[in-house]
Amino acid sequence: MASRLSTALRRALADWIQVAGPQICSAALDLVELWSLKSHLAHGRAFTASKDIHHAALDTIWAATFGSTIGTTRSQIQLLRTLTDVEQPRDEELPASFPHAPTPAAFDAVMTLTNSVEYILSSPLPRLQHFFLRQLPSMRAAKNYKDTLIYESLEKAREEFSRSPDDLEPVKSVIGNFLRRELATAKKEERSPQYNTRASRDEIFGILIAGHETTATTITWGLKFLTDCQDVQQKLRRSLREAMLGPASRGANPSVEEIVQCSIPYLDATIEEILRCGNTAPTNMRVAKVDTELLGHVIPKGINVFFMSNGPGYKAAPMVVDETLRSKSSQEAKHKTGVWDASNVAVFMPERWLTPHEKGSLEFDSRAGPSIPFGLGPRGCFGKKLAYLELRIIIVLLIWNFEFQKAPANLSGYGARDKLTHQPQQCYVRLTPLKRI
Ligand code: HEM
Numbered sequence: 402m403a404s405r406l407s408t409a410l411r412r413a414l415a416d417w418i419q420v421a422g423p424q425i426c427s428a429a430l431d432l433v434e435l436w437s438l439k440s441h442l443a444h445g446r447a448f449t450a451s452k453d454i455h456h457a458a459l460d461t462i463w464a465a466t467f468g469s470t471i472g473t474t475r476s477q478i479q480l481l482r483t484l485t486d487v488e489q490p491r492d493e494e495l496p497a498s499f500p501h502a503p504t505p506a507a508f509d510a511v512m513t514l515t516n517s518v519e520y521i522l523s524s525p526l527p528r529l530q531h532f533f534l535r536q537l538p539s540m541r542a543a544k545n546y547k548d549t550l551i552y553e554s555l556e557k558a559r560e561e562f563s564r565s566p567d568d569l570e571p572v573k574s575v576i577g578n579f580l581r582r583e584l585a586t587a588k589k590e591e592r593s594p595q596y597n598t599r600a601s602r603d604e605i606f607g608i609l610i611a612g613h614e615t616t617a618t619t620i621t622w623g624l625k626f627l628t629d630c631q632d633v634q635q636k637l638r639r640s641l642r643e644a645m646l647g648p649a650s651r652g653a654n655p656s657v658e659e660i661v662q663c664s665i666p667y668l669d670a671t672i673e674e675i676l677r678c679g680n681t682a683p684t685n686m687r688v689a690k691v692d693t694e695l696l697g698h699v700i701p702k703g704i705n706v707f708f709m710s711n712g713p714g715y716k717a718a719p720m721v722v723d724e725t726l727r728s729k730s731s732q733e734a735k736h737k738t739g740v741w742d743a744s745n746v747a748v749f750m751p752e753r754w755l756t757p758h759e760k761g762s763l764e765f766d767s768r769a770g771p772s773i774p775f776g777l778g779p780r781g782c783f784g785k786k787l788a789y790l791e792l793r794i795i796i797v798l799l800i801w802n803f804e805f806q807k808a809p810a811n812l813s814g815y816g817a818r819d820k821l822t823h824q825p826q827q828c829y830v831r832l833t834p835l836k837r838i
Contacts, residue, residue, distance in 0.1 A: 468574025622679030
């Protein structure tokens with residue numbers, strides 16, 4: 402079960418989502434401005450999008466958590482604004498490159514710690530690897546920076562509350578909401594508030610890590626799918642313009658309210674299909690708390706059970722399961738969700754999430770078929786609502802402002818590693834800013 406602290410943070414996040422839209426929108430518009438500058442300097446070449454998306458995702462979750470900006474994307478914008486031209490490779494099949502602005506120290510600290518998780522996950526001896534990694538001066542510096550930052554942010558938020566304890570203005574950060582809740586609960590329970598503890602600092606850092614890598618990976622997959630499926634991209638853009646006629650006719654960007662409130666079934670379907678096919682978290686894990694049995698297999702207490710969401714039923718034809726082996730609750734739940742058509746289950750196809758409505762229109766159906774990108778139950782994703790909000794705002798503003806064309810074949814593969822450099826494969830985009838009508 403989630404701890405009391407997790408629950409307090411979950412609620413703080415839920416409160417904050419009411420005011421999160423403008424912060425996310427501002428980070429998304431920074432990305433739009435950066436890519437407009439890059440497309441101008443790239444002279445029609447593709448360029449790597451992965452880092453920019455990561456930066457925008459961290460900008461967003463940072464603003465959410467602390468209520469202040471980290472400014473990673475803005476510092477890159479400021480650098481590119483000073484340039485009239487950048488020398489690019491003669492070969493148009495090669496990606497454009499740009500000078501990099503120095504990243505903020507806070508960004509470097511978070512990235513050092515985030516990247517360390519990958520080393521540990523891929524190590525055959527994770528505990529030992531973790532021990533040695535912790536001794537590295539770069540890791541120690543990053544950890545100290547992070548600890549101090551979160552400690553001071555909590556104290557600063559506490560100070561603000563001390564100055565105006567009865568101020569009922571909405572707090573514009575997860576930390577602020579968390580603190581307000583803890584102060585109120587402590588007062589009610591007649592105890593001293595427990596806000597700046599090791600556990601709360603770790604949970605807050607957990608939000609930063611869990612909330613930026615996942616969203617960035619999902620958006621990156623989204624751009625890859627939408628670039629490779631030009632028909633879907635065009636249909637999505639058409640749906641957005643038809644649903645938000647006001648900004649389309651004014652030649653302006655839609656406002657947060659328009660993006661969030663407009664009913665656009667094809668947008669919902671596209672986001673859900675990006676989550677299904679991108680499969681950012683391909684497994685959910687649970688520990689058996691008692692000796693048990695799953696579909697006839699004996700699972701002893703203490704065993705980690707991995708529930709894969711990238712196999713049969715999700716991205717391949719379903720397996721045949723002996724119905725008598727299912728538990729009663731599983732049998733009862735079976736018909737709550739549809740089944741994917743086995744002939745196209747592996748294809749990126751937002752239409753699978755749309756069902757005809759009696760009035761003739763198409764409606765988004767979140768239970769059209771199996772997909773559990775955010776897990777389930779009390780340990781399900783903490784930031785699911787925030788992630789949907791981010792995906793919606795960022796995808797709308799990117800598709801509204803740019804046409805994404807296919808990058809050259811050597812830059813648009815699906816391999817995990819680049820064949821030549823053996824570096825992790827990047828996501829490249831070739832884009833044209835769309836003229837505002
Ligand atoms: C597209 C984006 C995201 C995806 C695909 C995703 C996916 C997941 C999944 C699959 C889990 C495990 C759930 C389970 O075991 O049942 C999880 C947990 C979690 N996620 Fe997300 N997530 C996303 C965005 C976010 C964001 C934006 C935040 C931050 C606010 C966040 C915070 C967390 C936390 C803190 C947990 C651990 C919850 C717990 O153990 O109680 N996630 N996420």
